[in-house]
Amino acid sequence: MSIHPGTAARRKAPDSHTPDNPAKVRRRSPTRVNPALYLFPLPAVAVVAFFLVMPTLQAFQYAITDWNGFSAAFNYVGVDNFVRAFTKDSLFTNALTNNLKFVLLVVIAQTAFSLVLALLLTKNSRGSILLRALFFFPTILSSVSVAFIWKFIYDPNFGLANSVLRTVGVDGGAYLGNDAQALYWVAVTQVWFHSGQMMVVYIAGLQAIPKELYEAAEMDGASKWQQFKSITWPFVAPATSIVVAYTTVQSFKAFDLILGIAGNPPKAALDILSTRIYSTFANSEFGYAAAQSIIFMAMIALVTWLQRRLLRLTPKGD
Amino acid sequence: MLATLSRRAILAIYAVIIIIPLTVVAFGSFKSTQELFAGPFSLPHSLAPDNFVEVVGGQNLGSSFMNSVIVTGVSVPLTLFVASLAGYAVSRLKGFMSWAIFGFLVLGMAIPAQANMVPLYVLFGRLGLLDNLAGLILANVVSTLPIAVFILGGFMRTLPKELYEASSIDGSGPWKTYASIALPLSAPSIAAAAIFLFVIHWNELLYPLLFIQSPGNRTLPLALLSFQGEFQTNYPLLFAGVILASLPVVVAYVFLQRYFVAGITAGASKG
Structure with missing residues (x-):
């Protein structure tokens, strides 16, 4: 971007203001803030306050009631909903x-x-760029689409995975039908779904590492693994914390994928917090669903906080 | 040598794991169930769009498609407009006010939509916003406004202040400066945010599931989800639905790939 208009303005600005406004000369900026500017963020602030912050505060209020969502009457039940969630x-x-x-x-x-x-x-070779585009591709699909694709892969009778296994003479498994494994198979789907997106975050981090570091390490006779441990890993730490934080929130919220792959409501082996909250809500237990939502938010915050601590500790331990 | 070989092997295997399922879906959407189960990898016998006719007409996916177009078509520009106004103000205001407004708006990112479903449902019910497209549009705007402000405001703050000052010295009010300087200069971040919002709004499932009752008001993801119960193993029909639901995003991806990667990564990097 050209800097000429900017420098010109900076030179011009004080001159044009000082004479008619001597009292304000010492202000940091030559121009006063136009009061009309305060109108600009109003729509956004109003929307966020009314539809995001207020409902969240309200969730805390609902959470201590036995409200069913429809009747006018409800009782305050204190922390009963929370006790119920964890113990009953x-x-x-x-x-x-x-x-x-x-x-x-x-x-x-x-x-x-x-x-x-x-x-x-x-x-940045041609091949790399092409493969990046391919690996990134699943991320843009809807969760329901991805769920349907993998439902077919995992179908025990007609599915892709077992057809391939059959050609090499292996009996396939039941995948999602096997309650002990179902969650793992959905995790595989989730990784297929979003790894390409996180790969892009990592590539940006990797490309920012100065090449000279590797050249110097090479001359010192450092092995590839040593180079990874002492250059790459510490340098991509910021990317790692982005990837870990984002993946955490993303997998806490795998609501769409679970409903698409397991149906609504999902079976117990595939039930996660968000689908449980939805089922409780659909069951007209608004107060209890609100309490579950608060636990859900607290869990995300807690896990994110724990990870930050762990990630901060790792490089120091090295 | 061994390293190059294993690099190629890993990349090739993963490429296959992505390409094969997508190809099977594309081919499968033209097959009958028997044909798909007999040979999932084979080319379809005919390209007669029977499954598409069935999902678009018979299963009303056509009207769901239109609903998705309307909801996404309104909610993306609306979010961008409201977010860019706020981002612009934040980039021009100084000190505490700028920090406070930006902080307040961006803090909303910490509230997961799924945690808000009960109170939002109650609120939308009181406002008569359940079971109509206006409610879905508003919900989309609400849920993505914080991240849009984060992307756009973050970018606008990096624009040189002198540009604004030059403009206001020329006697332009804030509106004119916003429209003729801030917006055009922010085009790259607006494009990135637009793509990011397009993908999120187009694929949104939670709000339709929560708010929509009438089949006529379903958006594509919700209509697709309702297939899952109805057509348990009629995969060709499910695949035709998947293709229809993915087509606009895929076409956009082919032509605007650079913006996709930038936009979706900007969304991810919110940390």
């Missing part, structure tokens, strides 16, 4: 366990895999 509702604790397991699986697998892809495609 095996559907909820099941969804919570599933969700934490799912997040852990996806975060580890997706971070590692997207870093591998990025390392293999860091150079």
